[in-house]
Amino acid sequence: MTYVRVNxxxxxxxxxxxxxxxEIIGYSAGVHKNAELVFDAFATVHTDLNRIQMFHPDRGSEFNNQVIDEVLDVFHISRSLSLKGCSYGNAVAESTFKIFKSEFVLGRNFESLAKLKLELADYINWFNNxxxxxxxxxxxxxxxxASKL
Structure with a gap:
C-alpha cells in the first residue's frame, strides 16, 4: 500500500x-487506508482466487483484520506476515512500489479520485503487458x- 496526492x-x-x-493482479485506490481498500483490490483479481496459495502482506492493520481474514478463509489462502521491522520479508512488493512511485506517482497531484483510478488502470495495463x-x-x-505455461 502507498499514498498519492489527490486534490x-x-x-x-x-x-x-x-x-x-x-504482475500486478489486483489494485484499488481510495480515500482511506483500511481493510475495504484491500478487499477492493482482491475484488479486481481476474484469476481464480482459489489458485492463490499465499498472501504475504506487511504487518499493517489493514491487512490483518476480520474482513481480510474472511476473504483468505473463503479462498483457502494462507497468510505469511513479514518479520517486524524486516523490509526483506516483502522485497518484491517493496521493489514494485519503488518502480510504481518513480514511474507513476512522483511529483503528481491527481485532480480527483476518479482521474487517479482511470490513470491507475492504464498504468497497470502498461506495467503488466x-x-x-x-x-x-x-x-x-x-x-x-505465457512463456512458462
Missing part, C-alpha cells in the same frame, strides 16, 4: 503483486508468464 490530500493505493512474474523487466529476459510480466 492536495492524501489518498491510498493498494497493489497485489504475483511473486511468480511480478508492455513494461519489460530485465529479470525476465526483457519480457513483460504477462509475456514471461
Amino acid at each position: 492536495y490530500k492524501w489518498n491510498y493505493i493498494c497493489l497485489l503483486v504475483d511473486l511468480f512474474n511480478r 508492455f513494461r519489460i523487466h530485465s529479470s525476465f529476459g526483457y519480457l513483460s510480466p504477462k509475456e514471461f508468464k
Whole structure:
C-alpha cells in the first residue's frame, strides 16, 4: 500500500503483486487506508482466487483484520506476515512500489479520485503487458508468464 496526492490530500493505493512474474493482479485506490481498500483490490483479481496459495502482506492493520481474514478463509489462502521491522520479508512488493512511485506517482497531484483510478488502470495495463523487466529476459510480466505455461 502507498499514498498519492489527490486534490492536495492524501489518498491510498493498494497493489497485489504475483511473486511468480511480478504482475500486478489486483489494485484499488481510495480515500482511506483500511481493510475495504484491500478487499477492493482482491475484488479486481481476474484469476481464480482459489489458485492463490499465499498472501504475504506487511504487518499493517489493514491487512490483518476480520474482513481480510474472511476473504483468505473463503479462498483457502494462507497468510505469511513479514518479520517486524524486516523490509526483506516483502522485497518484491517493496521493489514494485519503488518502480510504481518513480514511474507513476512522483511529483503528481491527481485532480480527483476518479482521474487517479482511470490513470491507475492504464498504468497497470502498461506495467503488466508492455513494461519489460530485465529479470525476465526483457519480457513483460504477462509475456514471461505465457512463456512458462
